[in-house]
Amino acid sequence: MWNKDIETIDVKKLRSQQSKSLKKLVEKVYKVPFYKKRMDELDVDPSDIKSIDDISKLPFTTKYDLREVYPYGLCTCNMDDIVEVHMSSGTTGTPVVDAYTLNDIEIWSEVMARTLSMGGVTKSDIVQNAYGYGLFTGGFGVHYGSRKIGCLTIPISGGNTQRQLQVLKDFGSTVLTCTPSYSLYLAEAGKEMGIDFSKMPLKAGFFGAEAWSETMRTEIEAKLHLKAYDIYGLTEIIGPGVAAECECQKGLHVFEDHFYPEIINPETGEVLPDGEKGELVFTTLTKTGTPILRYRTRDITYIFKEKCECGRTHRRIHRLLGRTDDMLIIRGVNIFPSQIENVLLKQKGIEPHYLLVIDRVNNLDCLEVQVEMSDDLGFDEVKVIESIEKTIEHALHNELLIFAKVKLVEPKSIQRSEGKAKRIVDNRKI
Amino acid sequence: MIKQISVFMENKPGRLLEVTKLLASNKVNIRTLSLADTAEFGIARLIVDSPEAVVEILKNNRFTARITPVLAVEVPDDAGGLAKVLEVFSESGVNVEYMYGFVEKRHPDKALLVFKVEDPERSKDQLIAKGLTVISEKDIMF
Numbered sequence: 096m097w098n099k100d101i102e103t104i105d106v107k108k109l110r111s112q113q114s115k116s117l118k119k120l121v122e123k124v125y126k127v128p129f130y131k132k133r134m135d136e137l138d139v140d141p142s143d144i145k146s147i148d149d150i151s152k153l154p155f156t157t158k159y160d161l162r163e164v165y166p167y168g169l170c171t172c173n174m175d176d177i178v179e180v181h182m183s184s185g186t187t188g189t190p191v192v193d194a195y196t197l198n199d200i201e202i203w204s205e206v207m208a209r210t211l212s213m214g215g216v217t218k219s220d221i222v223q224n225a226y227g228y229g230l231f232t233g234g235f236g237v238h239y240g241s242r243k244i245g246c247l248t249i250p251i252s253g254g255n256t257q258r259q260l261q262v263l264k265d266f267g268s269t270v271l272t273c274t275p276s277y278s279l280y281l282a283e284a285g286k287e288m289g290i291d292f293s294k295m296p297l298k299a300g301f302f303g304a305e306a307w308s309e310t311m312r313t314e315i316e317a318k319l320h321l322k323a324y325d326i327y328g329l330t331e332i333i334g335p336g337v338a339a340e341c342e343c344q345k346g347l348h349v350f351e352d353h354f355y356p357e358i359i360n361p362e363t364g365e366v367l368p369d370g371e372k373g374e375l376v377f378t379t380l381t382k383t384g385t386p387i388l389r390y391r392t393r394d395i396t397y398i399f400k401e402k403c404e405c406g407r408t409h410r411r412i413h414r415l416l417g418r419t420d421d422m423l424i425i426r427g428v429n430i431f432p433s434q435i436e437n438v439l440l441k442q443k444g445i446e447p448h449y450l451l452v453i454d455r456v457n458n459l460d461c462l463e464v465q466v467e468m469s470d471d472l473g474f475d476e477v478k479v480i481e482s483i484e485k486t487i488e489h490a491l492h493n494e495l496l497i498f499a500k501v502k503l504v505e506p507k508s509i510q511r512s513e514g515k516a517k518r519i520v521d522n523r524k525i
Numbered sequence: 526m527i528k529q530i531s532v533f534m535e536n537k538p539g540r541l542l543e544v545t546k547l548l549a550s551n552k553v554n555i556r557t558l559s560l561a562d563t564a565e566f567g568i569a570r571l572i573v574d575s576p577e578a579v580v581e582i583l584k585n586n587r588f589t590a591r592i593t594p595v596l597a598v599e600v601p602d603d604a605g606g607l608a609k610v611l612e613v614f615s616e617s618g619v620n621v622e623y624m625y626g627f628v629e630k631r632h633p634d635k636a637l638l639v640f641k642v643e644d645p646e647r648s649k650d651q652l653i654a655k656g657l658t659v660i661s662e663k664d665i666m667f
Contacts, residue, residue, distance in 0.1 A: 468533070468589070475531040475568065475593045475641065476622050477561050502565055504535055505589045 097212035097244070098205070101352055102407045109408060113355055114146040116380035121153070123171050124386055129164050130154075133388075150355065150378060151366045155389045161331065162189045169385040172196055177384055182230045183330040183429055193232070193330050196384040200239060206336035206350045207240020213341040213348070214299040214324045216270055218245035221296075223263060225273035225281075226304070226427075227253040232334025233304055233427070237272045240336065246270070253277070256284045267296045271321065274427040275302035275311055279458035282318035297321045303328065303335055304427035305460075306415055308525050312344075325414055331390050332377050338412055346399050346411030353381045356412065357389070358398055361419045369398040374419050375412065393419045421519065425453065425460045428497050432518055435464060435499070438490045444472045444483045448509045455523040462499040464491065470506050526645050527597045527662050528576040532569040533589040536562070544569060544588060551582050556665060557639075559625035570625070572639070572665070596645050597665070599658040602628060602636045610638060613655050619648050629665075637665070 096102050104112075121141045124130040133154035134140070143152055161169070170177065178197055182190040195203070216222070222241040226233030234252055241248040251262055253273065259281055262268065271278060278300055285292060297319060303326035315323045327347050328335035337354050338347035349356045354377050358367045361374040375392045395417040398410050423430045432451060439447050446467040454461045466487070474480055480503050487501045510517065534540045541560075548555060556572040573579050576592055583590035600606035607626070614621055622641040629635045637660070642648045649659050 470589070473591075473593075474533045474589070475570075475591070477563055477568065478622075480533075480566065481563070505533060505587075507587060508535070 096407075097209040102209065102348075102409065104352075104408055106408050109351060110147055112352060113380060116352075117147050117150060117355070117378070118144055120378070120380055120386055120388075123383075124388060127169065127171055129160070129168050130388065147355065150357065150389065153378075153388050155364065155376065155391050156387050157391050158191065158331070158393075161191045165189050166192045167194065169387065170194055171386055172383050179235075180230075181232045181235065181330055181334060183232070190230075191330055192385070193333065194384040196382075199333070199382050199384045202353055202381055203236060203333050203336055204239040204243040206333070206353060207236050208243040209240075209350060210326055210336055210339035211237075211240050211244060211246075211270070211301065213339055214270075214301060214322060215342065216241075216244060216246060216299060220244075220269045220298075221247045221249065221266055222270040222272065223249045223251055223259070223266070223268035225251055225253055225259055225271065225277065226335075231427075232328065232330050233272075236328065236333075236335040237301070241270075256281060257288075260285050260288055260290060263295065263297070264290065269296050269298050271297060271300040271319070273300075273302065274304050275307040275315060275323070276305065276426065276455065276458050276460060278302055278315050278319060278323070279311070282315070283457060286318075292318065292320045295320065299324065301326050301339075305424040306525055308414075311525060327412070327415070329392060331387060331392075332379055333382065337377065341403065341405040341407060343403055343405050345403065346413055348403065348407050348409045348411050351409045353379065355380055356398060356410065358396070359391075361391075361393075361395075369410065370400040372397040372416065393422065395419060423451070423453065423462075423519070423521075425462050426497055428495065430462075430495055430497075434494055435491065438494050439464075439466055439487070442483070442487050442490065444469050445487070445503065446506060448507075448511075449518060450509050451519045453519070453521045453523055455525075460523065462497070463502055464499050465502045465504050465509065467506050467509055468503045474503075526594050526649060527572065527639070527660070527665065528592045529595045529639065529641075530571045530573060530576050530580055530583070531591055531593050532571070532583060534567045534569060536565050536567060541567075541569060544583070547582065547586055547588075548573070548579065551579075553579050553582070556630075557625070557627040559623075559639075561623065570623075570639075572627075593641065594645050596640045596642060596648055596652070597660050598638045598640065598652060599629070599632075599635050599660050599664075600638060602634050606636060607638060610640070610652065610657060613652055613657065614640075614642070614648065617648070617651050619643070619651075 121144045125141045139152050176196045177194045179195045181193050224237045228234030300321045300323045312323050324340045326339045328337040338349040357376040358373040367373045375394045377390050379386045394415050396412045449466040452463040484501045491499045559570045561568045580590050598610050619642050624640045626638045
């Protein structure tokens with residue numbers, strides 16, 4: 096255990112620590128115009144928050160709010176104290192920004208060190224970090240945790256499968272971090288290259304950034320000969336390191352001294368008791384750069400009532416059970432159909448009637464955008480159609496940062512429905 | 526110049542059959558048909574009598590169809606017939622988008638070559654100036 100004192104802390108003590116952190120947090124965020132306005136609207140004063148149980152009096156924050164305050168509107172510290180930013184895509188192209196102080200980077204390193212330690216990682220390990228380095232939080236989050244433990248960290252970043260496998264062989268990596276689907280892709284490609292994973296020193300893998308299942312875990316563990324751990328996080332909160340599985344692999348412990356979880360009824364906003372399924376909400380108790388009150392993740396899960404056999408007292412959430420919105424996660428990247436729609440509306444030669452078809456081919460997610468051509472399109476030449484498809488593919492790539500295949504289809508061939516249009520066909524068997 | 530019908534079709538089994546069945550039930554005789562195909566879609570190009578009416582029939586039956594003006598050049602059905610026409614295009618820097626040919630009904634010894642070019646009017650004049658026979662709608666026998 097990386098930090099036994101905190102990870103196995105007595106629950107009463109934990110609540111009292113959380114209460115202190117929350118009071119301090121609320122006083123601080125009340126100075127930010129965005130939060131002051133929200134709290135005033137609900138008629139809540141910082142003095143009303145006396146313990147962690149008063150958290151339900153505080154306003155929620157949504158992705159929509161974050162768009163409003165882009166880029167620095169949530170900063171509670173002096174701008175000079177911000178040392179790093181990360182971003183993920185927002186619903187309509189305005190990204191969500193997380194600005195970190197040195198304090199926040201230290202928290203991030205700590206929770207990621209706990210995460211990796213839960214899977215048995217020590218300073219003797221060699222961590223091949225195949226999450227993308229850059230604005231995406233995956234690469235840096237693992238990097239900070241791995242460095243804190245003192246592992247040899249290989250910052251190989253995502254992609255370039257041949258090199259991944261070469262490095263895996265040559266450096267004797269013992270830990271692999273990437274999306275679960277990419278790990279399976281590596282397994283297949285490695286097999287083709289003649290790598291026998293049962294003879295490789297790999298012992299653990301930390302997989303997150305997209306939904307996966309117990310079936311996938313069995314497959315990954317069998318093919319790569321390692322123990323596969325589920326990790327959870329989101330840019331808005333800190334990145335990876337919000338919650339992670341311990342050696343029992345039964346739910347993900349939330350690092351509650353830093354991130355306070357609630358489950359709410361997504362329709363009414365009412366807080367639900369542990370054990371009941373609803374929308375996951377987080378408050379960052381200790382961050383100083385861009386702390387966030389009661390962030391609605393749109394992820395659906397529940398909090399386990401039972402204590403974990405590992406001895407940790409921090410509560411566990413179940414593997415994610417779904418979303419309350421239409422966000423898609425494709426190759427670890429968050430994508431909203433509205434982003435695609437916005438790109439399509441700007442294109443010539445097509446109608447804004449589209450269907451998104453998602454598949455998993457060779458363990459990699461593939462997104463196909465079927466869109467109707469205009470009735471008056473001069474489609475008589477193959478090159479006209481192909482050039483429109485290429486142009487849209489390029490525009491989508493700029494917006495989504497991943498490749499989506501575009502297929503022009505006949506006008507009026509996409510099924511119209513009354514009410515909410517059925518725009519997504521997800522054929523992935525996760 | 527003649528009017529060709531272009532029909533866009535997704536690559537699905539039976540799609541071309543549906544087009545031809547529809548035309549048959551409306552007593553439309555297809556004089557010639559050429560297919561451009563890719564992995565995902567095809568474009569059927571047809572020469573028929575009264576193309577405007579046929580496009581309406583297709584559209585009313587939810588096909589994506591339109592009229593495209595193309596050049597039809599009559600050449601003797603001998604060696605070198607096509608080369609002569611292409612020489613004219615080449616000299617004037619005209620790019621042929623696509624072409625196909627068929628044998629004429631009224632002159633079995635002649636062939637009709639159909640060309641899609643960017644500016645058919647201009648190419649037509651250049652072909653006529655070189656003594657080639659560019660034929661019009663009414664010259665085709667259905």
